[in-house]
Amino acid sequence: MSRRKAREMAVQALFQLDFNSGVTNDEAINSVFSEREDINESTKLYAKSLVEGTYYNLAAIDEYISELSREWKIDRMAGVDRNIARMAIYEMKYSNERLQPGVAINEAVELAKTFGTEDSSRFINGILGSIVKNKELS
Incomplete structure (x- = not known):
């Protein structure tokens, strides 16, 4: 199994869900x-x-992001960045197989380099780093 490929596909699906309200998770x-x-x-x-x-955990995840990114409202964030951050927070806080923060952040930064803009990886690193720094994962 390639977890990196799984994450890539998951981000693409989450992006679709974010911008197409009539689409189901399965679709x-x-x-x-x-x-x-x-x-x-x-x-x-x-x-x-x-x-x-x-x-499933979207409301709680979005609340974390909103609290830590005071300068940007969640709906103003780039869609790719928003969904990469959401998935990384899920993997660190809610998943049955929780990832260590360093691993989750690294994976998210790599996804941001692949799918995001030139600034996405720094943005993702900052948001997720703030969560770890503030010990918001318990």
Whole structure:
């Protein structure tokens, strides 16, 4: 299983869900799966768990982000950045297999470099670093 691929697919699905209110979790993730070949079942299952877990905990996750990014309202953040941060917070705080903060932040920064703008990786690092610094993960 490739967790990095699963995260990439999950971010793409979360982005779709964020901007298309009529799309279900299953429709979004299946749309992403249909664009890729040779994805093993365990990678698909992990991607799906990331999408469902992030989406289920969205209100609490968005509250964390809003509190820590006082200069930016969550709806003003770039969609990719917002969804990468959401998923990383899910993995650090809510997932059954919680990631160590350093691992989650590194993975999120790499996703931001792939999918975001030139400034996305610094932004993601700052938001997630603030959460860890303020010990908001308990």
